[in-house]
Amino acid sequence: MTTATSTPARPAPPGGPAPTTMAQAINRALRDAMAADDTVHVLGEDVGALGGVFRVTDGLTAEFGEERCTDTPLAEAGILGTAAGMAMYGLRPVVEMQFDAFAYPAFEQLVSHVARMRNRTRGSLPMPLTIRVPYGGGIGGVEHHSDSSEVYYMATPGLHVVTPATVADAYGMLRSAIASDDPVLFLEPKRLYWSKETIDLSSPPACEPLGRAVVRRAGTSATLISYGPSVSVCLEAAEAAREEGWELEVLDLRTLVPFDDETAAAAVRRTGRAVVVHEASGFAGPGAEIAARLTERCFHHLQAPVLRVTGFDIPYPPPMLEKHHLPGVDRVLDAVARLQWESDHTEGGAA
């Protein structure tokens, strides 16, 4: 079932900087994209009158009509499959999967068709689809409402996989995703929907293009590498780390596929130590690829192995226990402490 918010994502006023939630920024990005390009169609469960269970599509049907923002029957393979057909006709569908775990019924359509149609047809049938998936935990959702499913998509060639960590990025990256001629998994960190920034959506701030990672905080001691919902945890950890005498750099990957090797490797080489942080389970999770490829590229700069702070290798836990599962500041700092610092080793030696 659906743990919905009843607070509508009312769009920010049209002009001037205003406090804006991520849900509002996404809503605005959809509106602006639909207004700018009449081939953009939104479809999914409850995206119409209800405005989506997170109110992200609020007002779109009212403004653009049922044909542009359509409540579909309840069938995710059908949603993605028909959207693929619409894309074959030249439209730019934006599909909403209501929750991460409810995208699984569409897995075959995604892997066997959406990801491969361009290739199979030598570009004759590109798939300019955006698939919006609210993902991750931290909102007290009951089972099947908090999966971090990004690695399934990362492991599927032909897809782009992106996820914003800031309100401004949510706007800018979604506009870019919709404009992309390739299928983009646009993963929306559920627990950031209500995060706020003061921005002016009538002249949206410039945003790095998809495919670029961004350093959110400079540092010299070690690099925290993260994305989506875990970036703020890393920033907090970096703040707290000052007490320990560490200056941590925080990298927001933004795009998981294609991976920004250049920026990420540079960040790791700068500090020689790195911790990857994400909510998804660790085993064969996103951090595995990140750690492996950065180690390949930066081996001789590393003072310690790239460590991972991730969710446990268990089914996503229930509301009452999720705090133990989610990587928090302490667990990040613990990992940083294990990066084989000299002072530490002296201690270690004395112990």
Added chain:
Amino acid sequence: MTTATSTPARPAPPGGPAPTTMAQAINRALRDAMAADDTVHVLGEDVGALGGVFRVTDGLTAEFGEERCTDTPLAEAGILGTAAGMAMYGLRPVVEMQFDAFAYPAFEQLVSHVARMRNRTRGSLPMPLTIRVPYGGGIGGVEHHSDSSEVYYMATPGLHVVTPATVADAYGMLRSAIASDDPVLFLEPKRLYWSKETIDLSSPPACEPLGRAVVRRAGTSATLISYGPSVSVCLEAAEAAREEGWELEVLDLRTLVPFDDETAAAAVRRTGRAVVVHEASGFAGPGAEIAARLTERCFHHLQAPVLRVTGFDIPYPPPMLEKHHLPGVDRVLDAVARLQWESDHTEGGAA
């Protein structure tokens, strides 16, 4: 469609050592399991009269009846979903997915139910299911017939993921998988179906338990880590490497989940250099986890980063091009050469 073999997997004669193909060994394991335990039921598309498109279930319906080996309607979610229901009633279903890519329709059943049912019910409803998936390439299959989908399963907590590289293991590991009280993805390397060993299936050779990796060849220069269809490539590469003066160790992981950290880390520590080899795409592929976790555990023993030789990050190629995609001996040796040997570096310095 189906690139089937018309050679039946005729079971080996009941007694004495005889040349046996992997398909025959799997067939025999199914027969023996069904004979030993009447709760074992086989179900899938064409597993009955036809004996499966690879003839792996040949003769089972004739021997045990349609109720024990059942041709299902053509619907993979239905197959796995009904098998889950049968498991809830205490049976031990063995499901055949006809080809790797045709398991995708069952993805939701697998991830949201099969992998989690035991957990959700505190052990009241275990899922003693075996899901057989012929996987990988090298058989000239047309599109959707050669996917290496193992990482999707590895990334899903609650599943065991195993794959044999030898005929004897195919028998022994399948028996163990069927006997397991947990769901096991039993991945059958398609191109090894016709590989032969002379073994005595009436008194099957002892086989390491699930969860243990096995060193297939001892060596001192570097460790090749692999599983399933790529183990033989590694053994061949190790043979060829002697010319270059390298003694390569070859590790057959056998079980991807749970991962045998102990054996794998020991192997890597012994040689200080490692290359992971698999057919699946590299990005966020199985090798990412393997490289990342072994680096975490063996960092200070490593003379070079753990390298990966994998399929490219593209949709699986067609028959006419698959040879370029599949990791071959040369590519493995190239990677070994990049493991920063001293002699090499002297050369490098001179270049």
Added chain:
Amino acid sequence: MTVLEQTPGRDESGARPTPPTAGWRPRTDPAPLLPDETPFRLLGTGARLDKRRKELWRELYRGLVHGRRYNRQATALTRQGRLAVYPSSTGQEACEVAAALALAEQDWLFPSYRDTLAVVARGVDPVEALTLLRGDWHTGYDPRAVRVAPLSTPLATQLPHAVGLAHAARLRGDDVVALAMVGDGGTSEGDFHEALNFAAVWRAPVVFLVQNNGFAISVPLAKQTAAPSLAHKAVGYGVPGRLVDGNDAPAVHQVLGEAVAHARAGGGPTLVEALTYRVEAHTNADDATRYRTDEDVAPWLGHDPVALLEAELRNRRLLTDREADAIAEEAEAMAADLRGRMNTDPALDPEDLFAHVYAEPTTHLREQAAMLRGELAADAADDPDRADTPARRRATGRDDHADDHRQNHQERAA
């Protein structure tokens, strides 16, 4: 002849397809599979009742009153933060209660996420039935012991489970029927289709109950299907389709009872569509005013399952004021008990996170459990010198603890 060979799809020639003669005919007669034009009703029809049925109707009434009260109490508990979410079945109590009562002891119920009430009506402890919705990690009740599958959140995915279980029981020669519940929205999922088809081909003893309550969250039936009725889907599987007034508890019970008996006798599955209405919002978190008006709801309030049955029982003099009061009091007591027992957070042990992922926790999970245990111990230790420095909490088993750690490090630092 085996069970599978008795399935109706098979003609005498076994697996052979129908020959291409001019005499081709449908393989089964579709007429008896089609639902009646009007939904089956009992209330208001003047049906004659024997003693057993009188008792049944009173029992149904008691179930409806309890159910209504349970729904109200559970919704209240969400407001107090005692439940993470509650999808109420107010207005649908007739279906919930009749489904539970239509089953025999040994039968299995496969509820959808909205069907807590059916689970409770089947006899599961009212608190246990709320365990998942409360935010705990498990079903609460023991599904095997009570023969109730976990409440299924992914829609329609429980339907193939019901088919598989019923089929397995039949293969084992056991007398077990499975009743699977799904919503109108859920019928659009592929799993609905595959489950119905497998059940029909295997002639599995399953009854599918679709509660057509008019909405899938905000999406009305008209956007869900263009079918004459959902019961018309049955013929496409070779299964009888039945249509019933879902707010008429005796009628629902009778239709389900017949379907269960048919399944039990080896007749195979039935698809039942119950016409009902979701009177409240989708869940406590939903805002129904966004997609429907009070006017839309009003006619259904006049067709309330509790009121309908109560009026009929009183008309027939099968319910006195005193009895009605007693039932209401009982329901009140049940609600008070529920309130009381839900008033405290359950004691959850974080280590349970790892206990049932596999039959035996893997080494890997044991390491993770140890790490968590270490963290919790450090948090618990009040000694600030030991607890405030995260660096003091160390995981084990990493290479930095290997024997040659220091030596390596020194080489490197040199």
Added chain:
Amino acid sequence: MTVLEQTPGRDESGARPTPPTAGWRPRTDPAPLLPDETPFRLLGTGARLDKRRKELWRELYRGLVHGRRYNRQATALTRQGRLAVYPSSTGQEACEVAAALALAEQDWLFPSYRDTLAVVARGVDPVEALTLLRGDWHTGYDPRAVRVAPLSTPLATQLPHAVGLAHAARLRGDDVVALAMVGDGGTSEGDFHEALNFAAVWRAPVVFLVQNNGFAISVPLAKQTAAPSLAHKAVGYGVPGRLVDGNDAPAVHQVLGEAVAHARAGGGPTLVEALTYRVEAHTNADDATRYRTDEDVAPWLGHDPVALLEAELRNRRLLTDREADAIAEEAEAMAADLRGRMNTDPALDPEDLFAHVYAEPTTHLREQAAMLRGELAADAADDPDRADTPARRRATGRDDHADDHRQNHQERAA
């Protein structure tokens, strides 16, 4: 009023559910949606033909003869290793050809993996249509240019694509109908169900053609479904179901033509079941003797689509020996041309592996392409000193090539 608001599922009150009054009735009349008891036929019925239809029947005949020859030639090519695999439609040519001819220029065809013949009959180059089956990586033809989707291997997955495309065209105001082909086995997949339902709810201009050829590889229809007929599935979606003799090419063409016209006029989708038979094995790699006998096949050989139409045309004096010979010769020439052009391996460029994964190859893919290029160059270089040592082939961009590589290494070796 928008297109979506015209859909039949919606009553005047818009999204509001039917009120719970005693006057409840099916939302649409099911009767006209049910298929006739006997499959529709034209051959042997003495139907009167006008000039246009006479021409059509002759054209169909020409298509069948070509089709039969094409199937035979393609199967032969598998034996010569010129095709990786070929799923023949021998015995099903009437469906294949009629499907292609029922469409107008601007319409789209969504074939299943067995439907190469329909693709060719639609006008695609016979060699191009075999590209995927040949072992090449792409469809060969340009789907957008010829309005033929790629042959779909994952069963039934192309059906939602057809719905989406037809719906999109309708939303854009374009006159486009999509015809989607699927097998009897494919109807069991969830995607079949979801596609039919979306099409019905959206009233999309799609025609679904099920070729019921009796088998899904080895699995006979009786194990696939217990339905009276597959056409009976239509009513469950609110869509008309039609049953036709699939070996009667004029009948198939007429039923499909009517369905296409109905869709074009805004009437929404139709589900057509064509009764036919897979005369050959599933593919060249299959051994059909494992699951059926010659006796099973025999009656269908007596109901051959080519022979049936030929006999009728000759009876009606619409085909002379000379004409028949000319058509056979034409077909022979087509086969010879096919043989000739398939006689060489296509020139594949390994770098194409990376060319169309994304609109722009990623840096990452460019690296992989460079690695492959390097390997191929090394293999090609005849200089044994350079080529025989794999160690000479190096990928770039790794840390071992970083500026400080040697220095680091020396530290480490120290």
